[in-house]
Amino acid sequence: MPPFEVPEGDPFGPHNLPYGVFSHAGSQERTVGVRLGDHVLDAGAAAHALGSPYASLLARPTLNPLLAAGRTAWSDVRRALTAWVTVPAHQETVAPFLHPLSSVTLHLPFEVADYVDFYASENHARNVGHIFRPDAADSLTPNWKHLPIGYHGRSGTVVVSGTDVVRPSGQRKAPADPAPVFGPSVRLDIEAEVGFVVGVPSTIGSPVALDGFREHVFGLCLLNDWSARDIQAWEYVPLGPFLGKSFATSVSAWITPLDALEEARVAPPERTHPLLPYLDDSGEEPGGYDLRISVAINGHVVSEPPFSTMYWTAAQQLAHMTVNGASLRTGDLYGSGTVSGPEPAQRGSLLELTWNGRDPLELPDGKRAFLEDGDVVTLSAWAPGPAGVRVGLGEVTGRVVAG
16 A cells, blocks of 8 residues: 555544654664654655755754744644645655655654653552552542642653663662662562653743643653662652662653644543642643553553543643743653553553552463563553544553563
């Protein structure tokens, strides 16, 4: 089938057009690509051939120049790309720049500036509370319904889908142990998340309001924030996650622009506590996204978390992240936190799925409480699109290897 003739209903049709960065086999030269079905369009080469004023933004080894260009440029480029792959008059010019995905290498699509991870799913937070504080009167911490809890992570170990994840080592101490020991994590876990990619920076000292979300955030992607639960449990009091989180965070090779997800926007769950003005979105456009995530281990689906259940929206997270005057940089990445739904089969981590190892998963290749060396974890997702078609998100895959 010719590359322009994407099968009807393909989740990566012209209605989607996510952005990535690729190189040809045997070449070190990277350039911006746009996915169409099972092909990738060399966006810079096509733009140059068609005389686009945005050729200089697209013929780059990273998405960062396009991210920094702002919403007007994002919209103009998207309209142009849609025309290039749908208007017959352009096909002869554009066809040489469409390459089979199987023939190229995909890379981390943008240079990550800062990385922040949130804790925005009430279902996840309550599950964790029940596991670690079973006797507490409320499974949520007192601040949870008043602000999006987060922590500043490590950007240098954000890796693209397909990168092996080395089992981390560190200190761990079980409650009954007399002293900590050092060694590889024995409770390696996943966190099924959605990552948001910042394009336009902000000025230090100037918070970004809720209605500034779409002016600063370019798009989103799937994200797996790998977690060493045993290392995390021993180190995190009183300052929070450190070595148990910083060893690897996997992201998709494809960034889906927000403009491709208009039909997927939904209202967040009903708020049960009054919000301070900077977080009050009652008068704003719907800030949630209806993303249907699937988590597979060694090809076997173990969970299907719904992103529409997230209590705190990406706009609220951005507002909270900057309300103290912290500035945004092009390439900033922030994760939603683990996505978990209300049902047991919708939990986004093994910590929850196995109830901290008490109830191991029954997989075709054996039981799993936590991840074993050689396990391959894959996150995939789709969202409702125009006229009933699905918008596919690029998958995130990682294989655990021994440290």
